[in-house]
Amino acid sequence: MDDVVKSARPQRERTAEKNDARKPTREEAEAAVATLLAWAGDDPSREGLRDTPARVAKAYEELFAGYAQDPSDVLDTVFEDVGGYGEMVLVRDIPFYSHCEHHMAPFFGHAHIAYYPSGGVFGLSKFGRLVDIYARRLQTQETMTAQILAALDARLHSRGAAVMIEAEHMCMSMRGVRKPGASTVTMQFSGPFKTDPAEQARFLTLVRGR
Numbered sequence: 001m002d003d004v005v006k007s008a009r010p011q012r013e014r015t016a017e018k019n020d021a022r023k024p025t026r027e028e029a030e031a032a033v034a035t036l037l038a039w040a041g042d043d044p045s046r047e048g049l050r051d052t053p054a055r056v057a058k059a060y061e062e063l064f065a066g067y068a069q070d071p072s073d074v075l076d077t078v079f080e081d082v083g084g085y086g087e088m089v090l091v092r093d094i095p096f097y098s099h100c101e102h103h104m105a106p107f108f109g110h111a112h113i114a115y116y117p118s119g120g121v122f123g124l125s126k127f128g129r130l131v132d133i134y135a136r137r138l139q140t141q142e143t144m145t146a147q148i149l150a151a152l153d154a155r156l157h158s159r160g161a162a163v164m165i166e167a168e169h170m171c172m173s174m175r176g177v178r179k180p181g182a183s184t185v186t187m188q189f190s191g192p193f194k195t196d197p198a199e200q201a202r203f204l205t206l207v208r209g210r
């Protein structure tokens with residue numbers, strides 16, 4: 001397993017608990033939204049915007065719920081009685097919505113995750129949950145790709161994984177360089193996917209073969 005030290009439960013990552021010391025109150029968050037509305041040129045006290053700061057704070061709780069979630073928790077469902085299955089498992093086209101850490105603008109697309117099981121397989125829905133934990137945080141697409149791979153690498157039941165993410169960034173589509181339709185593809189490999197080009201090619205063929 002390359003340069004990764006495995007454990008049954010990986011270290012907890014950035015979580016709400018860790019950030020609690022400097023976490024503003026909900027009232028402060030809503031006041032900040034009102035300030036942004038005024039700064040954008042609107043009147044936060046007009047009827048249509050009166051409840052907007054509260055709605056935005058509530059929406060942020062959902063959109064950024066990943067800070068309060070631990071990826072190691074979702075990979076705890078493992079099925080060991082799978083008739084000796086040890087071939088690649090690929091879950092492809094997992095949709096996600098995230099926000100880039102540079103502009104807090106949405107980026108969205110699909111993740112594809114493959115791994116080689118070792119003595120058991122993960123519950124399939126957990127890959128969607130894993131993607132969402134990272135998608136519901138601020139980061140780059142590259143970071144998200146690497147973190148999903150690292151979460152799998154840290155589990156005893158994976159002996160190598162491949163993660164590919166394809167996404168469109170609204171900070172490049174709606175503003176700035178304004179190139180709607182441009183897609184960014186990132187990928188990270190470990191185990192056989194990293195050491196064997198044929199494994200990488202098989203993963204890429206299976207992802208594309210739909």
Ligand SMILES: Nc1nc2c(ncn2[C@@H]2O[C@H](COP(=O)(O)OP(=O)(O)OP(=O)(O)O)[C@@H](O)[C@H]2O)c(=O)[nH]1
Pocket residue numbers: 100101102139140141142169171172175176177
């Ligand atoms: N590598 C990477 N870059 C990203 C991601 N999301 C946004 N960016 C880029 O972050 C960069 C920020 O560039 P800056 O020059 O600091 O900010 P800016 O003036 O708003 O840049 P423009 O977007 O070019 O207008 C831009 O090139 C974005 O396209 C991501 O997930 N990965």
Ligand SMILES: [Zn+2]
Pocket residue numbers: 100101102103104105169171172
């Ligand atoms: Zn951006």
